[in-house]
Amino acid sequence: MSDDAATGSEESLATRLREQGLRLTPQRQLILRAVEELRHATPDEVLAHVRGQVSSVNASTVYRTLEVLEELGLVRHAHLSDRAPTYHSTLEHEHVHVVCRRCDSVRSYDTELVGPLVAALAEDGFTVDVGHLAIFGECASCVARPQEP
Amino acid sequence: MSDDAATGSEESLATRLREQGLRLTPQRQLILRAVEELRHATPDEVLAHVRGQVSSVNASTVYRTLEVLEELGLVRHAHLSDRAPTYHSTLEHEHVHVVCRRCDSVRSYDTELVGPLVAALAEDGFTVDVGHLAIFGECASCVARPQEP
DNA sequence: TTTGGTGCAAATAATTTGCAGTCTC
């Protein structure tokens, strides 16, 4: 294994699984690593990536594993499209997703971007889940470009 | 018809449909009114509501109609759960949705809540679609309450 | 009369579940 991130998270994976009396399997390692490598991936994309390495892995395993990894706190998901959820590693700093609906590009911003928002809602006792936040709109280059057909 | 909102929007509905060479049908009126009355409703909920009045309305009609209404600018949708989109009327002021993931309650906030955020992204040329924004977290009463089982 | 719209049923797509065999601990 030559990937730093993967190496770091694989220790956590083993540890946290053990804590819960769960088992470390090749599938779980591969799926966690796929999420880390892909940065923002839907279950489908994770499946495709993992199958590139081990073709026998099943879709249901991906769904079940992402759920487990999320419970263990190793991955998180946000909704970056009208469709599937996208998963990302919690090794990355918590960040806010800003999505252009025209070109589907996703940019990550530091959480300070929503500092005022979080503070304002905190006054009402509301705790914002910043990592789950997705902000939609149109990016600079798409705004500059004429409307699509 | 005794509902003010419905009355107001029904004129727009007729007008905008005509502008596009589309037709005014009972289903379209009922579905638009359902969205207005329900405030935040998934296609399923809209269907159930409409069927309470006219049992023969079909699910595919609801999907197709919500799409048309959104194109006409009469309704909008946001993603307020990990599942279905929820539709709301554009007669209401544009607002930001704040959703508690523990009790699923939804509160609407004035768009000024995200003013700083919108301004910050505008500096990067990004135009935020405020009406589509959903902010997740935990509301005051759920935070106060002990964890669920 | 001329399309656009609707209901219906079948097709997709995405995700979940039951189960029997397999593998981790």
Place this chain on the structure above:
DNA sequence: GAGACTGCAAATTATTTGCACCAAA
């Protein structure tokens, strides 16, 4: 060896589509 995990296939759920008939303009 016990029980968790996986693959597979079938079941769900949500949404879309093709088509014949109906109806708004």
